[in-house]
Amino acid sequence: MFDSNVRMSRRTALKGAAAGGVGLVASGALGESMSIGAAEPPEGLTMSNDEWFAQRAWSVSANKVLPKADGTSPAVTSLAKRIHRPRSAEEIAAIVKSLPAMTPIANVCGGHEASGIALVADHDAEVLDLIELKSIDFEKEGDETLVTVGSGVVFRELVEAVKDRGGALPVGTGPGVGVVGYAVNGGLSSYFSRRLGLLGQRAVKMTVVTADGEIRVLTPEDELFTAMLGAGSALGIVVDMTFRMADESAIKGAEQLVFGFQTRAQAVEFSRRAMQFMKEKVIPNDSVSLEIVVTGTKALVATTVFYDTFKGSTAEFVKPLQDLAASLELPTLAQGHWGSWYEAAAALWPVIAEQKGSPLATSYHCAGTVGIPEDAVLDFVGDVMVGEAPLDEAAMSIVEIRTLGGEAQKGRRLPSGNCHHAFFVDLVTLYDASTKSPAERQAIVDLTNRVVDKARAVPGLGVDFSGTHSQPDDIDRSAVAAEIFGSPEMARTIEAQKKRVDPNNRFRFNPFAKFIG
Ligand SMILES: Cc1cc2nc3c(=O)[nH]c(=O)nc-3n(C[C@H](O)[C@H](O)[C@H](O)COP(=O)(O)OP(=O)(O)OC[C@H]3O[C@@H](n4cnc5c(N)ncnc54)[C@H](O)[C@@H]3O)c2cc1C
Known part of the structure; x- marks a missing residue:
């Protein structure tokens, strides 16, 4: 499987793009053979769909490797008619304009969305693989530093570049996750969003190609701008996005404690009591965040991130978690201290690099509360989400119990349930198919x-x-629009925007495909 996490310097990427693609040949010289409104669409990549899918898909949906009626599970691949790798807004606009107005278009950034809906697409679809758009540019605006990120950039590349500038952003944990693919779907950072908000809440500008091939620069004054930051994957093609960078000093550091467990009952008891600590000491205190992860490999990982507003001793703060593990006679497997935003941002990269499969099958689900969770909710999370998750059957799976809230809840409202919740749990099911x-x-x-x-x-x-x-491809049990977009009003706004900007539903390969279109 293609490792989309392979680090590529900006210079190398740009050189590669200039030479005609990073190890690829894009057939059909886009710049020359196509003018806007041309009748013939470009030819697209010469590589096969199977080869491309193997390069670009981090995983396949657990729902797509299930047995058919005859008991077999066919291989998952891209069904797309053609795949393009445009290198600029103009090339994207030219491709869109060259296609009939009803032709569906799938956009791929990091290739990490759990259902793989944009990667798989359908037989009529034209895929825009945005991997060539690798620019990361910094500029000063008054006291602020802005960073403009091309829509092929993944988190590893952004984190390395921001580190060099002494900055910080609420980035996602996956090094290969697309920055724009995360921002257009309301992405959150459980380590940093309590202090820095959602990444989308830091957006100030974006370049978009619309369903009719128009290039538009959007700012917060445009109605479409806010809609793009939670439902953008259904509304337009983002070419680049500009974010307000924070200073690295916003994040003081983090303490990570890793304990072992043998029985599920031990994991349930630890999480139940650690959630009480989270409820009493962390959720009401915006200067810290806590994530408790229960893994199928029988580890309990408690990561406490401390912000610049934190006063006191970090060691003292996490001591109750150590005492809790000791009282349950759980062994300490590891203890880590991260002294900067960068160390915390990059901490999980080696762990994620070990998540491999042929293919890797996955599904994502979350549950959470807008306010401080009631004890009955915490009991449920412990007994059922930790107690009954398929951690033995799919040993790479994890249950992540997280704090959110803080700046994410106080900041500008985006069409994403992520900016409303104070506490949430992710059930990430993962195994080698x-x-x-x-x-x-x-x-x-x-x-x-x-x-x-x-x-x-x-x-x-x-x-x-x-x-x-x-997990948008769950059969008969998908989310509802009002929850996923944060409120019934937001859902109505998104539906209205969708009708206005994409009446033919060209952008139908997105996590909301079931209920807008
Ligand atoms: C290992 C791992 C770690 C993760 N960590 C986090 C995390 O910390 N926080 C979090 O919130 N999520 C996290 N996620 C989930 C991830 O953020 C989402 O699945 C995200 O949508 C993936 O974006 P992508 O670009 O990689 O995927 P893609 O499959 O390329 O794109 C996802 C969706 O966005 C659309 N899209 C992509 N680019 C554009 C564009 N330029 N214009 C318009 N639409 C576009 C696609 O069409 C598709 O619908 C993680 C996922 C994995 C696998």
């Missing part, structure tokens, strides 16, 4: 669905309220 029989794959999906269905029955718990943390 080559090691599971079709029946075992079905059992893993069934177990995941059972947990999600039980969560839906818990009063006060929002379920699948995020474009980046829910």
Whole structure:
């Protein structure tokens, strides 16, 4: 499988692009053979769909490797008619204009969305693989530093560039996740968003190609601008986005504690009591965030991030978690201290690099509360989300219990449930499909669905309220628009925007495809 996390310097990327693509030949000389409004669409890449999919897909949906009626599970690949790798806004606009107005268009940035809907697309679709748009440019505006990111940039590249400028941003954990693919679906950072807001809340400008091939520069005054920051993958093609960078000093550092467990009952008990600590000491205190991860490999990882507003001793703050593990006789497997935004931002890259499969099958689901969670919710999270998640059946799976709120809740409202929640849990189901029989794959999906269905029955718990943390291809159990966009009003605004800017539903390969279009 292609490693989209492979680090590529900006210079190398630009040189590669200038030479005709990074190891690729884009057939059809876009610049020359196409003028805007040309009748013939460009030819697209010469590589096969299978080869391209293997290069660009980080995983495949757990729903797409299930057995068919005859018991087999066909390989997942891209169904697209053609795949293009445009290198500028003008090339994107030219491709869009050259196609019939009804032709569906799928945009691919980092290739990490869990259902793979844009990568798989359909037989009529033209895919725009935006990997060539690798620019990262900094500029000063008064006291602020702005960074403009091309829509092929992934988090590893952005984090390295921002580090060199002494900055910080609320980035996602996956090094290969597309920055724009994350921002247009309301992406959140469980380590940094309590202090720095959502990345979309830091956006000040973006260049977009519309469904009719017009290039527009949007600013917060434009109605479409806000809509793009939670539902953008259904509304237009982002070419680049500009964000307000924070100073690295906003993040003081982090303490990570890793404990082992043997039985699920131990994991449930640890998480239950650690969530009480989270409820009493962390959620009311905007100067810290806490993430508790329960892994299928039998580890409990507690990561506390401290912000510049934190006063006191970080070691003292996390001591109750150490005492808790000691009281349950759980061994300490590792202890880490990160002294900067960069160390925290890059901390999970080696762990994620180990998540491999042939293919890697995945699904994402989340549940959470807008306010401080009631004890009944915490009991449910412990007993069911930790207690019944398919961690034994799919050993790469994790349950992540996280704080949000803070600046994400105080900041500008985006059409994403992510900016409303103070506490949430991610159930990330992950396994190597080559090691599971079709029946075992079905059992893993069934177990995941059972947990999600039980969560839906818990009063006060929002379920699948995020474009980046829910599984859009779940059959008959997908999220509802009002939850995923944060409110019924936001959902109505998005639906109205969709009708206005993409009446033919060209951009139909997105996490909201089920309910807008
Ligand atoms: C290892 C890993 C870690 C993750 N960590 C986090 C995290 O910390 N926080 C979080 O919120 N999420 C996280 N996610 C989820 C991830 O942010 C979302 O799935 C995101 O949408 C992936 O974006 P992408 O560009 O990589 O994927 P893609 O599949 O390329 O794109 C996702 C969607 O966005 C659309 N899109 C992409 N580029 C554009 C564009 N330029 N214009 C318009 N639409 C576009 C695509 O059409 C598709 O619908 C993680 C996922 C993984 C696998």
